[in-house]
Amino acid sequence: MSDSMSRATKSVVTSAADEPFAATVDTNPPKLGVRNLTHRFMIGSPPSPLTVLQDIDVSIARGQFVCIIGESGCGKSTLLRMMAGLLTPSEGQVMHDGKPVNGVHHELGFVFQQDAVFPWLTVEKNVEYGPKSRGIAKAEREKLVAHWCESVGLTSFRKAYPKELSGGMRKRVDLARAYANGPDVLLMDEPFAALDVQTKGVMQEAVLQLWSATGKTVVFVTHDLDEAVFLSDVVIVLASRPGRVHAIVRNPLGRPRVEATRVSDEFAAAKRTLWNAMQDARKAGAIK
Amino acid sequence: MMRRLFSPAVAVGALSLAALVGVYWLLALRPGTNAALVPVPPKILAAFAEEIANGNLPTNMLASIQRVLIGFFIGAALALILGAMAGWFKWWGWILNPIIDAIRPIPALAYIPLVIVWVGIGEPSRLIIIALAVFKPCVVNARAGMQEVAQIYVDAARTLGASKWRVFTTVAIPSAIPYFIAGLRTGVSTGFLALVAAELIAAPSGLGFMIQNAGQYFRTDITIVGIIVIGVLGALLDQGASRAGRALTKWSDARKVQ
Numbered sequence: 001m002s003d004s005m006s007r008a009t010k011s012v013v014t015s016a017a018d019e020p021f022a023a024t025v026d027t028n029p030p031k032l033g034v035r036n037l038t039h040r041f042m043i044g045s046p047p048s049p050l051t052v053l054q055d056i057d058v059s060i061a062r063g064q065f066v067c068i069i070g071e072s073g074c075g076k077s078t079l080l081r082m083m084a085g086l087l088t089p090s091e092g093q094v095m096h097d098g099k100p101v102n103g104v105h106h107e108l109g110f111v112f113q114q115d116a117v118f119p120w121l122t123v124e125k126n127v128e129y130g131p132k133s134r135g136i137a138k139a140e141r142e143k144l145v146a147h148w149c150e151s152v153g154l155t156s157f158r159k160a161y162p163k164e165l166s167g168g169m170r171k172r173v174d175l176a177r178a179y180a181n182g183p184d185v186l187l188m189d190e191p192f193a194a195l196d197v198q199t200k201g202v203m204q205e206a207v208l209q210l211w212s213a214t215g216k217t218v219v220f221v222t223h224d225l226d227e228a229v230f231l232s233d234v235v236i237v238l239a240s241r242p243g244r245v246h247a248i249v250r251n252p253l254g255r256p257r258v259e260a261t262r263v264s265d266e267f268a269a270a271k272r273t274l275w276n277a278m279q280d281a282r283k284a285g286a287i288k
Numbered sequence: 289m290m291r292r293l294f295s296p297a298v299a300v301g302a303l304s305l306a307a308l309v310g311v312y313w314l315l316a317l318r319p320g321t322n323a324a325l326v327p328v329p330p331k332i333l334a335a336f337a338e339e340i341a342n343g344n345l346p347t348n349m350l351a352s353i354q355r356v357l358i359g360f361f362i363g364a365a366l367a368l369i370l371g372a373m374a375g376w377f378k379w380w381g382w383i384l385n386p387i388i389d390a391i392r393p394i395p396a397l398a399y400i401p402l403v404i405v406w407v408g409i410g411e412p413s414r415l416i417i418i419a420l421a422v423f424k425p426c427v428v429n430a431r432a433g434m435q436e437v438a439q440i441y442v443d444a445a446r447t448l449g450a451s452k453w454r455v456f457t458t459v460a461i462p463s464a465i466p467y468f469i470a471g472l473r474t475g476v477s478t479g480f481l482a483l484v485a486a487e488l489i490a491a492p493s494g495l496g497f498m499i500q501n502a503g504q505y506f507r508t509d510i511t512i513v514g515i516i517v518i519g520v521l522g523a524l525l526d527q528g529a530s531r532a533g534r535a536l537t538k539w540s541d542a543r544k545v546q
Contacts, residue, residue: 086443104446106447106449108447110443112440115440116440116443118445118459118462119463119539119540120463120537120539129445129458133445133448133449133451134449161539162539163540163541177448181449
């Protein structure tokens, strides 16, 4: 694909992405806004600054399912950690409901790539951890635990320790724990990267169910194109070295999305659109 | 978890112990050996029965167990609290680390002359020496455990809204417990070492006193009984600590040894 053609694609889809959301969000600040964010790490000896993210400016509307996709090392996880307040950017800021994010906050839930379920707590104690941290009364916590264990299909494993569960089940615990804390936005950092293909597919459907049941905004980092196509409303494509927004692509794939969606022509077409944008991003990264 | 009585591990272990006794027995029977000073095993057994019958052994055992437990709890409690704080909170680390690292190479027994001069030769000085001996391995392990806490669990707790104190109590401490247990188990053996050393100095009772006293009267059979009892007691305490540790870390999928 020629450069001019992909650039044209980018501008077209970007404006297409802006329109449907602009109508609903117009007057309110975006659910999550990244403003002129630049980040540098000090690396090597003697230490010299490396720009990992440059001039990131993104608005995420309430209730959207946004995937951030890019090559390994493009800074997508770093960007997500900044959205969560786990990292502070060198320049610029992240806004949640128009207020700057300063450090972690329980309204910004996070699901990690690694296994982050506390191994010393049972499933139900893990799910209860967030509400208990926030001082929610025992009766209310019990309801939350029951509801969210049920939502991810772990009711019969409530008393089990994580070591007794499979990798996929532990991810369910992780999801239930994040949702049980009632966050406003869920930030997921390649949560299913370590799972086998089949489990991954099942978990993607689980995450879509949670998303449509709660209507909570989700920002989902992945390097897996199929995953991004299956899950997202909007895909933010990052280019590498330094990480920057290459394109914001509206995913044309309709909903609801089920198992069969993955083999539909519509899915293939949506994937092609995204693939083109990513190829373009790769070239832009390589030239730099 | 009942282990079969005649499992290969138990059988080989028993044979190995029997061989040790056999070798000793042969050496004791060697011509020219003074039978009064190198008693044969039946004589040691007789001394064992005698010491139980006259009440010396139970009295001294109780005195030693009480001493080692009190000293152990004082030393271990202080060590776990200070080690956990030093390993977790930056400021506490700055304050405590130089002290911990300074006392680290000093054997607890080196304090004995000082403790005797300062505190006297009474019970408190013996407890202090045991506590000091237990303190060192426990504090070093507790601190190491807190420094090894996986960042991912800390981040997870923080994004769930846990306060700094809650992260300390519900994430750092539970995940450091395997280290705490390792420290406590080492503490049990160093505590026993210090117990015997402390009882060799002018103690009115205890297993250390018993073996020392018997030695002075050339009753090596009683001394050997005392040594064996110390060994068995130490092993039992270590097993206790290990079992307590396993109960506390039943969530861990680390390989179980023993």
